[in-house]
Amino acid sequence: MSNNVIVLAGGLSHERDVSLRSGRRVAQALRETGHTVVEADINASLIDTIASLDEPVVFPVLHGGAGEDGALREVFDLLDIAYVGSTGSASRIAFDKAVMTPTVAAAGIATPQQSALPTDMFRELGAGNLVGALATKIGFPMMVKPARSGSALGSAKVDDASALPAAVVGAFSYGDVAIVAEFIEGTEVAVSVIDLGDGPVALPAVEIRPSSGVYDYTARYTAGATRFLAPAPMDADVAAACAQMALSAHRALGLRDLSRTDMIVRDGVPYFLEVNVAPGMTETSLLPLAIEASSARFADVCAALVGVARARSFGEDGVADGDASA
Amino acid sequence: MSSLEPSRRDTRLDSYIDQYADRTASMTVSAVRALFSVANRPEVVSLAGGMPNIADLPLKDLGASFDQLIQTKGIQAMQYGSGQGELFMREHIVDVMAEEAVHANADDVVITCGSQQALDLVTRIFVNPGDVVLCEAPSYVGALGTFNAYQADIHHVAMDEHGLIPSAIRDAVTALRAAGKHVKFLYTIPNFNNPTGITQPVERRKEILAVAQELSLLIVEDNPYGLLTIEGEPLPALRSMDPGVIYLGSFSKTFAPGFRIGWVLAPHAVRERLVIAQEAAVLSPPVFSQFAIANYLENFDWRAQIVNFREMYRARRDATLQGLADHMPPTATWTHPTGGFFVWLTLPEGLDSQALLARAVNERVAYVPGNAFYADGFGSRNMRLSYCFPTPERIYEGTRRLGKVIRDELEMRETFGLPATDTPHTPVIGPAPDLS
Numbered sequence: 001m002s003n004n005v006i007v008l009a010g011g012l013s014h015e016r017d018v019s020l021r022s023g024r025r026v027a028q029a030l031r032e033t034g035h036t037v038v039e040a041d042i043n044a045s046l047i048d049t050i051a052s053l054d055e056p057v058v059f060p061v062l063h064g065g066a067g068e069d070g071a072l073r074e075v076f077d078l079l080d081i082a083y084v085g086s087t088g089s090a091s092r093i094a095f096d097k098a099v100m101t102p103t104v105a106a107a108g109i110a111t112p113q114q115s116a117l118p119t120d121m122f123r124e125l126g127a128g129n130l131v132g133a134l135a136t137k138i139g140f141p142m143m144v145k146p147a148r149s150g151s152a153l154g155s156a157k158v159d160d161a162s163a164l165p166a167a168v169v170g171a172f173s174y175g176d177v178a179i180v181a182e183f184i185e186g187t188e189v190a191v192s193v194i195d196l197g198d199g200p201v202a203l204p205a206v207e208i209r210p211s212s213g214v215y216d217y218t219a220r221y222t223a224g225a226t227r228f229l230a231p232a233p234m235d236a237d238v239a240a241a242c243a244q245m246a247l248s249a250h251r252a253l254g255l256r257d258l259s260r261t262d263m264i265v266r267d268g269v270p271y272f273l274e275v276n277v278a279p280g281m282t283e284t285s286l287l288p289l290a291i292e293a294s295s296a297r298f299a300d301v302c303a304a305l306v307g308v309a310r311a312r313s314f315g316e317d318g319v320a321d322g323d324a325s326a
Numbered sequence: 327m328s329s330l331e332p333s334r335r336d337t338r339l340d341s342y343i344d345q346y347a348d349r350t351a352s353m354t355v356s357a358v359r360a361l362f363s364v365a366n367r368p369e370v371v372s373l374a375g376g377m378p379n380i381a382d383l384p385l386k387d388l389g390a391s392f393d394q395l396i397q398t399k400g401i402q403a404m405q406y407g408s409g410q411g412e413l414f415m416r417e418h419i420v421d422v423m424a425e426e427a428v429h430a431n432a433d434d435v436v437i438t439c440g441s442q443q444a445l446d447l448v449t450r451i452f453v454n455p456g457d458v459v460l461c462e463a464p465s466y467v468g469a470l471g472t473f474n475a476y477q478a479d480i481h482h483v484a485m486d487e488h489g490l491i492p493s494a495i496r497d498a499v500t501a502l503r504a505a506g507k508h509v510k511f512l513y514t515i516p517n518f519n520n521p522t523g524i525t526q527p528v529e530r531r532k533e534i535l536a537v538a539q540e541l542s543l544l545i546v547e548d549n550p551y552g553l554l555t556i557e558g559e560p561l562p563a564l565r566s567m568d569p570g571v572i573y574l575g576s577f578s579k580t581f582a583p584g585f586r587i588g589w590v591l592a593p594h595a596v597r598e599r600l601v602i603a604q605e606a607a608v609l610s611p612p613v614f615s616q617f618a619i620a621n622y623l624e625n626f627d628w629r630a631q632i633v634n635f636r637e638m639y640r641a642r643r644d645a646t647l648q649g650l651a652d653h654m655p656p657t658a659t660w661t662h663p664t665g666g667f668f669v670w671l672t673l674p675e676g677l678d679s680q681a682l683l684a685r686a687v688n689e690r691v692a693y694v695p696g697n698a699f700y701a702d703g704f705g706s707r708n709m710r711l712s713y714c715f716p717t718p719e720r721i722y723e724g725t726r727r728l729g730k731v732i733r734d735e736l737e738m739r740e741t742f743g744l745p746a747t748d749t750p751h752t753p754v755i756g757p758a759p760d761l762s
Contacts, residue, residue, distance in 0.1 A: 012370075014684055070627035119738070127742045153357055154684060165742035172738055173684040211338075217357035224340035225354065231334055285337050293335055 002055035011043035014065030014176035022061040022281035029299035060082040068278045069095040082313030086277045090254040098147040109254035110270045114181035145178035186266030190286040191246035204291035207232035230293035365692035371724030373711040406424040409605035411437025415616040427566035436600045437611045441576035441588030459612035460512040464699030466520045480701035489526035492533040511544040517552040518666020521710035550576040555663035556640040585615035645718035649725025665713040680707040691727035
C-alpha cells in the first residue's frame with residue numbers, strides 16, 4: 001500500500017508565508033509517522049507531480065486564495081485525486097464570509113449581525129449613503145474585514161463613523177467584498193473539529209489572550225505574543241455550547257475531516273465568527289494546541305487524516321505502516 | 327467558572343518570553359514582511375528586493391578557477407585566518423578603492439562579513455544605548471536594524487535632490503547636543519542612496535565634510551554602489567577628501583553577495599578596536615571567500631565586468647523610468663538615479679504605501695513600503711522600487727501593474743470621499759515630492 005503524501009503549501013495568497021510554515025510542520029509530522037512526503041506549491045508542475053506518485057494523498061495546507069476557496073479542491077475532485085479536507089463546493093461557501101455567515105445563521109447558530117457589500121455598490125450607490133446606513137444598522141463598535149481572507153489581514157475594529165470609510169477601503173485592498181459586522185466584546189475562543197472516520201468530534205476549546213489586546217497578524221504568528229489556555233477555562237455547559245457550535249457549523253457547511261471555528265463568548269454565550277477549512281498548522285496555531293489538549297499527538301492526527309482520505313478514495317483502511325491511532 | 331483542571335495548558339508558546347533583552351522588543355512577525363513571501367513567486371514582478379543580478383558572471387570559468395584554487399591553496403583557504411582579514415585581500419581592496427579616488431594603506435582595512443557586518447562593528451565600538459546616530463531621511467533599512475540592535479537613538483536628517491542638507495546636519499547636531507545627547511556619528515550613502523537613488527554632487531560632499539569638521543562629527547560613509555555608475559563618472563568618495571571618514575565597502579554588488587566580503591577603512595586607532603571587535607564576533611572573516619575573491623580579481627577582468635554590470639543596470643533603470651512615465655498618475659513623482667539599484671517613488675497625497683501592498687500583491691507586483699526606511703514612522707507616502715533583478719520587460723510590466731494599483735486606490739478613496747491629506751503616519755519628510 002502506498003504511503004505517499006503531497007503536502008501542498010504556499011500558493012499566491014496574502015497568507016503564503018503562513019501556509020509555508022504550516023506545510024513544513026505537517027510534512028515533518030507525516031514523515032515522523034512513516035509517510036513518504038513530497039512538499040509542493042501550486043504551479044504548472046503540480047498535476048505532473050501528483051501523477052508521478054503511486055496513489056498519493058494530497059494534504060492541502062493552503063491558506064487563502066485558490067487553496068482555501070475550493071477552486072483547487074474542485075480540480076482534485078475532477079481528477080479523482082485523494083485529498084484531506086472539505087470538498088471544493090463546501091470550501092467555496094466556508095471561505096466566503098458573505099455566504100458562510102448566513103448559512104450557519106440559517107442553521108440556528110448565533111452570529112453577529114453583518115452586511116456584506118462589494119465595491120461596486122459603494123461606487124454606484126454612493127459610499128456616503130451606505131456608510132451612513134451601516135453606522136445606523138450595525139452600530140459602533142463594529143468589525144470591518146474582507147469577505148475572503150484570513151489571519152485577520154485587512155481587518156479593523158471601528159469605533160466611530162469617521163474611521164469607517166478608511167477601514168472599508170483597507171478591507172477592499174484584500175478583495176472586492178467587505179464585511180461590516182457587529183463587534184461582540186468577550187472572550188476569544190477557537191474550537192477545532194476533526195473527523196477520523198467515526199464522525200466529527202470537537203476538540204477542547206482554546207482561549208486566546210493576545211498581550212496587545214488584539215489578535216492580529218503579529219499576535220497570531222509571533223511566539224510569546226499571545227497567551228493560550230487549552231482547554232479554555234470555562235464552565236462545562238459553556239464549553240459544551242462552544243463544542244456544539246463548532247460541530248453545528250461543521251455540519252451545516254458540509255465540511256469534512258477538519259475545521260476550526262472561531263467564536264466570542266459573552267456572558268456564557270458563544271457567538272460564531274468564522275470557520276476555517278484549512279486551519280493554521282504553524283507552531284503558534286490553534287488546531288495543534290487543541291490536539292495536544294485532547295491528549296493526542298499532532299503527528300498522529302495528521303497521519304490519521306491522511307488515512308481517512310486514503311480510505312475514502314482508494315477503499316482501503318488507508319493507514320500507512322507505523323501510523324498510530326489518534 | 328470551574329477551577330483549573332490539572333491538564334490545562336497555559337502557554338505563550340515561548341518559555342523564554344520574559345528573558346529576552348529589551349532590544350528584541352521589535353523583533354516580531356509582521357503582516358507586511360509576510361507579504362514579501364509572495365514576491366518570490368514567478369507570477370509576481372518583484373521590485374522589492376535589492377538582489378544584485380549576477381547572471382552574467384562567467385560561471386563556467388569561475389568554476390574552473392575555483393577548482394584550481396582548492397587544488398593549489400585549499401589547505402590555506404579552508405583554515406582559520408587573520409581577524410583583520412588576509413593581507414593579500416586587503417591589498418586588493420586598496421586597489422579597488424583607488425577606482426573612487428580613495429587612497430589608503432592595507433593596514434587600515436578590516437575585512438568583514440559583508441559591509442553589513444562592517445556597520446555592526448562600527449556601531450558596536452561607538453554606540454552606547456541611547457546615543458544618537460544621524461542618518462539620511464530615508465536611510466538603508468539594514469543600517470536602521472543595526473542601529474536599533476544597539477539601542478541607538480536614530481535621528482533622520484533631511485535631504486533634497488542633492489542628498490543630505492548641510493544646514494540640516496548642523497541644526498540637528500546643535501539641537502541634540504543642546505539637549506544633552508551624545509551624537510556619535512552621521513551615517514550616509516553618498517552614491518545612489520538606498521532607498522532614494524540620490525547622489526551627492528561633489529560640491530555637496532565638500533559642504534557636508536565642512537559641516538562635519540566644524541561640528542567634530544564623525545562620518546560613516548557606506549559605498550556599496552559607487553562603481554555602478556550608469557551616467558557620468560564615479561564621484562570621489564567622502565573618504566577621498568577626508569581621511570577621518572570611516573568608509574565601508576563591499577564586493578556584493580561589484581562581484582557577488584554570496585561570498586559575504588565587505589570591509590571597513592578606518593583611521594589607525596579605530597581600526598585597532600575594529601579588529602578586536604571582529605575577533606570577538608567571528609574570529610576571522612571567511613577565509614575561503616577572501617581567496618576566491620582575490621582569485622577573481624587576479625584572473626578575471628573585473629573592471630570590464632563592472633562595465634557590463636553598468637550596461638545591464640542601465641537598461642533596467644531606463645525601463646523603470648519609462649514605465650513610470652507611461653503608467654503613473656500625474657500626481658506621483660519619483661527620483662532619477664544615475665546609478666545603483668533604486669528609484670524612490672512618492673505617491674499621490676493620501677495614499678499609504680504599506681496599506682497599498684496587499685492590493686499590489688493582488689495585482690502581482692511588489693515593492694518595499696517607504697516607512698521601512700525611517701526609524702520614526704515617516705515615509706508612508708513613499709515606496710522603494712528596485713530595478714536590479716527583473717528583466718527590463720518585466721520591470722516595465724511591473725510599473726504598469728503598479729500604476730493600476732495606485733489608480734484603483736485613488737478611485738476607491740475618491741468613492742469614499744477620503745481626504746487627500748489623510749495620511750496616518752505622515753507628514754512625509756525627506757525627498758520632496760518635486761524630485762522628479
